Amino acid sequence: MQSLYQTKTAKIVKITEQTENIKLFEFRFEQKSFKFSHEPGQFTMLSLPGFGEAPFAPCNSIGKNLELCVRAAGKLTNKLHTLKIGDKVGIRGPYGRGWPIASAQVKNEKLKIKSLEGKKNLLIVVGGLGLIPLRTLLSDKDRFLDKDSIVQIFYGAKAPEEFLFKKDFDKWRADGIDLQLTVDNECEGWDGCVGLVTALFDRRNVVSDAKAFLCGPPIMYKFALKKVKEHKFKDENIYLSLERRMHCGVGVCQHCAVGSSYTCKDGPVFQYSEIKDVEGAI
Amino acid sequence: MDSRQLKNLFDYLGKSWLIFGPKEIKAGGGERQISIELLSDFDKLVWDERLPFYSFKRFFVPEAEGLFKYRNEKLLDEPAQSDKIAFFGMNVLDLRSTLLYDQVFREDVCYQQRRSNFLVIGHNIMPNLGPAVKPQVFDENMLEHLSFDIFFLALKNSIGREGARDYAVFAGSPKGQKVLDNFGYKDYIKVEFKGLVKEGLIIERMQMLKDKLENHHSPKIWEELGKRCIECGKCTIACPTCFCFRIDDEPALKEGEGERERCWDSCYYQEFSEVSGGHKFLDNTAGRIHFWYFHKFARIPKEYNMLGCVGCRRCAAVCPVGIDIKEVLRNIEQS
Numbered sequence: 001m002q003s004l005y006q007t008k009t010a011k012i013v014k015i016t017e018q019t020e021n022i023k024l025f026e027f028r029f030e031q032k033s034f035k036f037s038h039e040p041g042q043f044t045m046l047s048l049p050g051f052g053e054a055p056f057a058p059c060n061s062i063g064k065n066l067e068l069c070v071r072a073a074g075k076l077t078n079k080l081h082t083l084k085i086g087d088k089v090g091i092r093g094p095y096g097r098g099w100p101i102a103s104a105q106v107k108n109e110k111l112k113i114k115s116l117e118g119k120k121n122l123l124i125v126v127g128g129l130g131l132i133p134l135r136t137l138l139s140d141k142d143r144f145l146d147k148d149s150i151v152q153i154f155y156g157a158k159a160p161e162e163f164l165f166k167k168d169f170d171k172w173r174a175d176g177i178d179l180q181l182t183v184d185n186e187c188e189g190w191d192g193c194v195g196l197v198t199a200l201f202d203r204r205n206v207v208s209d210a211k212a213f214l215c216g217p218p219i220m221y222k223f224a225l226k227k228v229k230e231h232k233f234k235d236e237n238i239y240l241s242l243e244r245r246m247h248c249g250v251g252v253c254q255h256c257a258v259g260s261s262y263t264c265k266d267g268p269v270f271q272y273s274e275i276k277d278v279e280g281a282i
Numbered sequence: 283m284d285s286r287q288l289k290n291l292f293d294y295l296g297k298s299w300l301i302f303g304p305k306e307i308k309a310g311g312g313e314r315q316i317s318i319e320l321l322s323d324f325d326k327l328v329w330d331e332r333l334p335f336y337s338f339k340r341f342f343v344p345e346a347e348g349l350f351k352y353r354n355e356k357l358l359d360e361p362a363q364s365d366k367i368a369f370f371g372m373n374v375l376d377l378r379s380t381l382l383y384d385q386v387f388r389e390d391v392c393y394q395q396r397r398s399n400f401l402v403i404g405h406n407i408m409p410n411l412g413p414a415v416k417p418q419v420f421d422e423n424m425l426e427h428l429s430f431d432i433f434f435l436a437l438k439n440s441i442g443r444e445g446a447r448d449y450a451v452f453a454g455s456p457k458g459q460k461v462l463d464n465f466g467y468k469d470y471i472k473v474e475f476k477g478l479v480k481e482g483l484i485i486e487r488m489q490m491l492k493d494k495l496e497n498h499h500s501p502k503i504w505e506e507l508g509k510r511c512i513e514c515g516k517c518t519i520a521c522p523t524c525f526c527f528r529i530d531d532e533p534a535l536k537e538g539e540g541e542r543e544r545c546w547d548s549c550y551y552q553e554f555s556e557v558s559g560g561h562k563f564l565d566n567t568a569g570r571i572h573f574w575y576f577h578k579f580a581r582i583p584k585e586y587n588m589l590g591c592v593g594c595r596r597c598a599a600v601c602p603v604g605i606d607i608k609e610v611l612r613n614i615e616q617s
Contacts, residue, residue, distance in 0.1 A: 049352035254526040
């Protein structure tokens with residue numbers, strides 16, 4: 001029996017600055033025979049002994065090296081930001097339940113259609129770092145969704161320089177993804193939408209016959225939910241990725257409990273109908 | 283088995299096990315208290331209706347334990363070492379909490395390694411929890427729903443005759459049988475563990491409390507308790523079923539080396555639910571005390587099909603503001 005908390009060593013092979021304090025790290029595992037694979041929306045635990053562990057969602061394309069996009073915000077992440085190419089970290093996971101789409105390993109056409117359960121299209125509402133756990137899905141859209149599914153993204157950031165994965169935007173748009181951006185405040189050089197992510201609901205035609213995937217800072221959910229519900233999304237067609245403090249990642253330590261569920265094991269993605277009556281979930 | 287043979291068993295076990303059991307000690311303020319202590323003298327062992335102040339929890343789930351030593355990014359898998367410990371005289375309430383530990387940590391190597399070195403010896407003398415509480419009555423049918431290696435049932439006609447009791451002896455595991463066989467006592471009864479209690483009053487009560495909590499029949503209870511509770515966390519330390527933990531790194535003096543530890547945590551502490559950026563999902567006392575009760579009376583029942591409370595009332599005994607779990611549960615029931 002191996003320890004639940006043992007990690008696998010991974011070496012940093014690439015670092016890309018995303019914003020002033022957010023970097024995208026690419027890792028290669030030391031053990032050559034180990035092939036990391038995840039499903040969109042799951043998370044891994046990244047460990048720097050002496051500085052602790054925390055959960056981060058992989059955002060690489062399927063089959064590619066693990067990528068984690070991390071903001072320097074505390075002891076662990078500040079340390080991670082000082083690391084260079086060739087430095088090593090520990091990784092365990094992936095853990096949890098991701099977005100309700102066909103398994104990345106399943107390339108069966110029938111399963112793909114079933115995956116959105118009767119809904120053809122997808123509305124993604126994200127704020128700030130919330131785009132990260134959706135990048136795998138967006139980069140490999142045709143792998144997970146029907147070719148003619150419309151994917152619409154409402155993505156809000158504080159300021160234009162805070163948008164993540166800007167280099168991916170052209171590819172996503174070329175793949176037919178309707179990417180709608182907004183920034184919190186007016187600023188020079190920005191002629192797009194201004195306002196919180198919810199503002200986009202009033203200024204754009206919202207995709208219909210769709211499921212909605214929500215991911216963003218804790219404060220976003222209440223307001224984003226109100227908007228999706230105004231647009232007649234049913235509870236069972238709304239999915240949210242919850243953020244919680246995690247220590248074990250395997251449903252034991254209790255930090256991430258939401259009602260009778262664990263964010264690490266039963267989530268982080270929940271169907272809204274599963275948690276809407278749970279006190280403190282949203 | 284009579285008391286003389288029991289003493290012989292104690293001495294026999296002492297040759298190859300560390301024996302821990304209830305002993306009377308002087309606590310702060312000169313008060314007498316029952317505590318689980320390392321014993322070398324059978325005469326210091328206390329088998330009566332007094333509940334040990336702290337439970338056996340810290341032996342099963344220590345307040346801090348090293349999961350790994352680390353060197354740079356590597357967590358070193360060193361074979362865990364633990365002592366062979368015989369718990370000589372665990373009451374039924376504390377025995378119940380071991381059922382929970384065994385389930386919660388069933389996939390945990392550190393726990394399993396430690397647990398495999400334990401010999402659990404129970405007895406049927408039910409703790410007296412004070413004049414306000416109706417004492418629980420031991421019933422022989424409880425045995426097949428408890429996990430133990432050896433169990434001593436004090437025979438009725440001998441209770442009260444301190445020091446001269448007679449016991450019926452039960453073996454609840456191959457390990458218990460082996461110990462008794464090697465000791466040379468053959469007159470024991472084998473008991474097979476039949477799993478957790480599946481029906482009866484306790485299960486009905488569990489379902490009812492779970493339903494009330496899940497459907498928030500009682501928001502006022504938490505508001506009121508939130509005003510009283512001072513979040514000292516004593517109840518989480520005293521409670522045998524509180525097992526929440528943190529994982530912390532303790533650096534050593536040498537650069538890049540140290541230990542990754544698992545330590546008890548308390549859901550009453552502010553940072554328990556804090557995430558990067560400072561947001562706390564449990565942001566007030568009422569929410570945190572609700573979390574504590576919800577865990578024991580809704581989440582554990584859902585996950586493990588057992589109550590997350592053994593009824594020992596240690597939480598009430600240590601609470602500085604007099605929050606009494608019995609009253610709280612009554613209020614939930616009546617809500």
